Amino acid sequence: MIKKISLFLVFLVIALIAVVGYRTLTNTPSSKDIMAITLPDIDAGAVADRLAQAVKIQTISTHRDAPTAAEEFEKLHALINQFFPLVAKKLKRETVSDYSLLYTWEGSDPSLAPVLLLAHMDVVPVEAGTEADWDHDAFSGSIVEGAIWGRGTLDDKLSVLAILEAAELQLKAGFAPKRTLYFAFGHDEEVGGENGAGKIAELLKSRGVRPAYTLDEGMVIVQGIMPGIDDPIAFIALAEKGYLTLTLTATTEGGHSSIPPRQTAIGKIARAVGRLEENRFPASLQSPASDMFDTLAPHMPLPLKAIISNRWIFNPVLVSELGKGGATNAMVRTTTAVTIVDGGTKDNVLPTMASATLNFRLLPGTTVEDAVARVKEVIHDPDVTVDIKQANEPSRVSSMDAEGYKAIDKTIREVFPDVLVSPGLMLAGSDSKHYEEIAANSYRFLPMRFGPEDLSRVHGTNERILVENYVEIIQFYRRLMENIGG
Secondary structure, three states, X not given: OHHHHHHHHHHXXXXXXXXXXXXXXXXXXXXXXXXXXXXXXXXXXHHHHHHXXXXXXXXXXXXXXXXXXXXXXXXXXXXXXXXXXXHHHHOEEEEEOOOEEEEEEOOOOOOOOOEEEEEEOOEXXXXXXXXXXXXXXXXXXXXXXXXXXXXXXXXXXXXXXXXXHHHHHHHHOOOOOOOOEEEEEEOOHHHOOOOOXXXXXXXXXXXXXXXXXXXXXXXXXXXXXXXXXXXXXXXXXXXXXXXXXXXXXXXXXXXXXXXXXXXXXXXXXXXXXXXXXXXXXXXXXXXXXXXXXXXXXXXXXXXXXXHHHOHHHHHHHHHHHHOXXXXXXXXXXXXXXXXXXXXXXXXXXXXXXEEEEEEEEEOOOOOHHHHHHHHHHHHXXXXXXXXXXXXXXXXXXXXXXXXXXXXXXXXXXXXXXOXXXXXXXXXXXXXXXXXXXXXXXXXXXXXXXXXXXXXXXXXXXXXXXXXXXXXHHHHHHHHHHHHHHO
């Protein structure tokens, strides 16, 4: 009997090895019959100068309750009209909520659902005390060392200008889309987008506009970041994580620090924060992160390829390893970040109140209600109150099989023949969320080329875009308009 069991186990192991080996060796890259194309040349110096002029205009969003930089947005609107005369003449332009812009390029076939190209005109401020760390002033629009420097060159003024550059070129060439194209440029994305993209979406909904899909900023072309893959990868985000900010508050009686209670308000907050950091949200590999790994597995070295090709058996190991990283952890988990702690005014006075602010980025499938309930359960302290400061649900996961994804994929391969294309999950937020109610699908991709050293430039110091890459981005939008509107 023991011999039979042993033989069975040996057979089982051999069979398992055979299945794993077969699935690994047969998981090869799929071939797509898409050829690189040559587009008419662009005057790199002229487009770089126009973006540089726009960067000098300080369309800064600081926080939700701050007044809008009205004069700066008006300057930018005027500059856009000046730079793109054919767009101003032939496209319908509407101003929404005083500062956001909506362009309509009417198509010849009303039976085709329209497409929205999104971007935002506002930028984040420069962190106080870091001004001297910039190689070139944040609002100088300097063109040095083959790059355009300043706020908005990565996030996201460049998209506004690139879309308009592409439209101007297409109008000059006599292009007329069959499908109606909308360009929606919000003015407050950096503080939530409710008054910009939110109001544009309401306006389009009231008119019965139902886009086939939207394309917004989001993921980019990365190189040297994905383990085991040397080729650049263009990630098209199918979804974005949700956003939740909670304030934890604890109160106690105050008094003199020489006679402290067993636990202070600060102590209660510290214990609550500690529990949340020690008991992270559970990790799981789900769409669209799972789609990304499945797509890229054929291009990975053999050990990684074997693990991902056989997630049916190795999934726990893979999820555990991903959870140990930074960006990879954010792909598989609702993240918890303590961002503000407040309490006390003097070294010998017990504060009557202490608080902590925590920011959570929610995986698709985790609702705000789910997250708040889990936070309260983990804290497990009736003396600590939990209040929602800001929240929006995760987006739905858009389809890889829809015409929008296929059009974006095709355009990337035509304009960037050196890159791999993969679905992905956007870890931050965008204006796309405001259009989900009216759009069938929402995609997030901007073909900026990023290396490991570039990640810190977004919202950070020395934000800049290489002129060569900016020209590629304009060419991407130029060809995309043909693929989606022609």
